[in-house]
Amino acid sequence: DTGVSQDPRHKITKRGQNVTFRCDPISEHNRLYWYRQTLGQGPEFLTYFQNEAQLEKSRLLSDRFSAERPKGSFSTLEIQRTEQGDSAMYLCASSRTGGGSPLHFGNGTRLTVT
Amino acid sequence: GENVEQHPSTLSVQEGDSAVIKCTYSDSASNYFPWYKQELGKGPQLIIDIRSNVGEKKDQRIAVTLNKTAKHFSLHITETQPEDSAVYFCAALEDSGAGSYQLTFGKGTKLSVIP
Numbered sequence: 001d002t003g004v005s006q007d008p009r010h011k012i013t014k015r016g017q018n019v020t021f022r023c024d025p026i027s028e029h030n031r032l033y034w035y036r037q038t039l040g041q042g043p044e045f046l047t048y049f050q051n052e053a054q055l056e057k058s059r060l061l062s063d064r065f066s067a068e069r070p071k072g073s074f075s076t077l078e079i080q081r082t083e084q085g086d087s088a089m090y091l092c093a094s095s096r097t098g099g100g101s102p103l104h105f106g107n108g109t110r111l112t113v114t
Numbered sequence: 115g116e117n118v119e120q121h122p123s124t125l126s127v128q129e130g131d132s133a134v135i136k137c138t139y140s141d142s143a144s145n146y147f148p149w150y151k152q153e154l155g156k157g158p159q160l161i162i163d164i165r166s167n168v169g170e171k172k173d174q175r176i177a178v179t180l181n182k183t184a185k186h187f188s189l190h191i192t193e194t195q196p197e198d199s200a201v202y203f204c205a206a207l208e209d210s211g212a213g214s215y216q217l218t219f220g221k222g223t224k225l226s227v228i229p
């Protein structure tokens with residue numbers, strides 16, 4: 001169990017640019033989640049996948065955000081036309097399927113939009 | 115949707131003392147309550163969780179209690195050590211197995227253990 005891996009750890013971008021983050025879940029986990037965390041707050045749910053299917057999206061996930069998990073393994077989260085309000089920590093988590101399977105989080109990608 | 119309130123927002127204790135963090139939730143259908151510890155620059159790490167069919171769970175110095183009637187749950191850390199210093203988050207989930215798996219988190223408690 002190598003844990004959930006996220007890349008990059010930090011990203012600084014100018015407003016209006018597109019950014020893409022990658023998440024590699026724990027290998028035997030078929031559920032993958034994206035959360036966003038701003039300073040002083042708890043993580044907020046964005047979306048989750050079961051295998052390659054995106055099963056749920058939060059209203060926080062505007063049309064500038066898109067997530068994919070093409071082969072049911074790694075996932076990418078893309079933000080188009082970034083805004084300063086997108087500055088946050090983007091956390092990925094994974095779990096097994098089934099009742100009460102705990103979520104295991106990665107160390108996140110910290111995005112700063114200037 | 116679910117709403118989770120967490121108190122206190124900051125907590126300072128002397129090393130060796132106990133620390134208690136309390137959370138309340140709004141959705142009576144919630145049945146899974148994990149606690150996470152987050153250190154600076156890292157993601158949240160699960161430390162203990164409890165399901166609605168039990169009232170208490172212990173793991174060494176950490177315990178969680180759940181009162182479903184009152185819709186609140188608490189984290190208890192005994193014999194605190196400096197390495198317990200971190201931000202702690204409670205969370206709640208209705209785990210019906212039907213597909214939705216949105217954990218709702220509290221705003222966190224910054225615990226400082228003073229040597």
